[in-house]
Amino acid sequence: MIRVLSRVLVAAAMAMLVAGGAQAADQKQPIKIGAMFALSGPAAHIGTPTKLVAEMAVAQINKAGGINGRPLELIIGDTESDPAKAATIAKKFIHSDKVAAIIGPTTTGAGMQVKKIVEEAGVPTFMCVGGDPVIMGGKFGPFTNVFKSPQRSSVAVKALFTYLKEKKITKLGLLYASDSFGKDGASWLEKMAPDYGITFVAKESFGPKDTDMTAQLTKIKSAGPDAVICWGTNPGPAVVSKNAQQLGLSIPLYQSHGVASPKFIELAGDSAEGTLLPTGKILVHDLLPDADPQKAVLADYAKNYTAAFKQPVSGFGGYAYDAVHILAKALKGTGGDKEKLRKNIESIKGHVGVSGVFSFSPEEHNGLAPDAFVMVRIQKGAWELVK
Structure with missing residues (x-):
């Protein structure tokens, strides 16, 4: 009897060690984020800087320790400015890559193709599209998994x-x-x-x-x-x-x-x-009053962007910067649970980003107020703040 009991205890201890080792290994696994942008085709001038900035933001987060010790891993897809291609990539991200969340696509048309797919799969998705329909009503109502980082039209x-x-x-x-x-x-x-x-x-x-x-x-x-x-x-x-x-x-x-x-x-x-x-304010960030809550964030973003890519700063890239950093904040403590992630995003208030100051709710999946915009004029090939 003692011999049998001893074997049972040893087996139980081994099982616990194996389970603990598997859990520890899982805790070190990257958190996969699908990122689809128009890297070719007519919208490539928007999608390319967005992709570059997404990679820059992920590198910053990983350098700082990742999410609860786990690094973020971007899986990139080129939609080729084609809504049908975007839908195919979304399905791959969800069913093959098993991503925790998705960033993108670039255009409103592609976003509408992707919307139904990510809603049915329950995957939180931060779209970098200009149009409002991706976060408006329809079949799924206002309580959706789709968010959008660019300002509303x-x-x-x-x-x-x-x-x-x-x-x-x-x-x-x-x-x-x-x-x-x-x-x-x-x-x-x-x-x-x-x-x-x-x-x-x-x-x-x-x-x-x-x-x-x-x-x-x-x-x-x-x-x-x-x-x-x-x-x-x-x-x-x-x-x-x-x-x-x-x-x-x-x-x-x-x-x-x-x-x-x-x-x-x-x-x-x-x-x-x-x-x-x-x-948005990025094009004239150096002309903003010092009291503007975005000024410091925009200056840091512009400095990092120009240093990394050796080109003038892009507001379009800011869409991905905001999406990555908001997702990183919301992913903490979720263990990859998609429902927890969605609720965490909806609870974020006062997040100062490139596109504005974000405050989300279950009914508000953009979170930006009119003060996210300024009027600008092009003068002598440069952007001028209109007061």
Whole structure:
């Protein structure tokens, strides 16, 4: 009997050692984060800096000890600016790579393709897309696993309309891209215009790959607006800017936050001069008052970005920077549990990031207020803060 009992105790001790060793090994395993961006195709100028910054942020977190001693591991996917490709990558991340969370994709259209997939799988996903529909209603309601780090299009419209109201500009022409981002912006512009006493006297659209918008601008010009709003992402808005110059359009041209990068100035050339737009604060971080809560964070981000990549700082990259750091904060103590991770994100308040100061809730999956935006003007090839 003693011999049998001894064998049982030894076996139990061995099992505990094995289990403890497995648990210790598991605690050292990387936490996998899927990261999909448009690294090729029309949206590559947005996706490429986003990917670079995601890698930079993960390196910073790992250098500081990771998450409860476990390093983060990014698994990168190139959506090729194709929504269908984004959906395929999302399925791979979930079912093959077994990721704890996902960052990306880059475009609103791709985000809408990915939304249903990550919702059904229950995988918290921080999208780096401009459009609001990815975090709005629909089949899954407001309580979703999808978050978004860029500022809302609706908040950008509010910032722009507030400025226009102050300038007493009420008659506008609208030219928007026929993709998901452009349509989302146009919808908010039309919906919110009456609240600011604004009327659109002409509305036209263009394809994201169109190379000439002269016909649309000619129609808008003939309607006699006080200014024109163009809503889209490059390269289309840069073409609009050039065509407006060629037509001798003397009224102001306003762009959306979708062009807030050095790429727009590069593409539009001297036609960008005088263009105004709402944008996050990174492009003018050195011009902000010292009391601004983002100033120190933005200065540090800009310093690290330019040192690492030897190029002007990108606000688009900030979308990934915020997503990675918010996920890192929320992952602590979850043990990889996706439901805990989602709830932790929803409980974060006052997180000072590149895109703004984030305060989430179960009903609010962007967490940014109108003060995340400032109005800027392009002057002599540089960004100027409009006060």
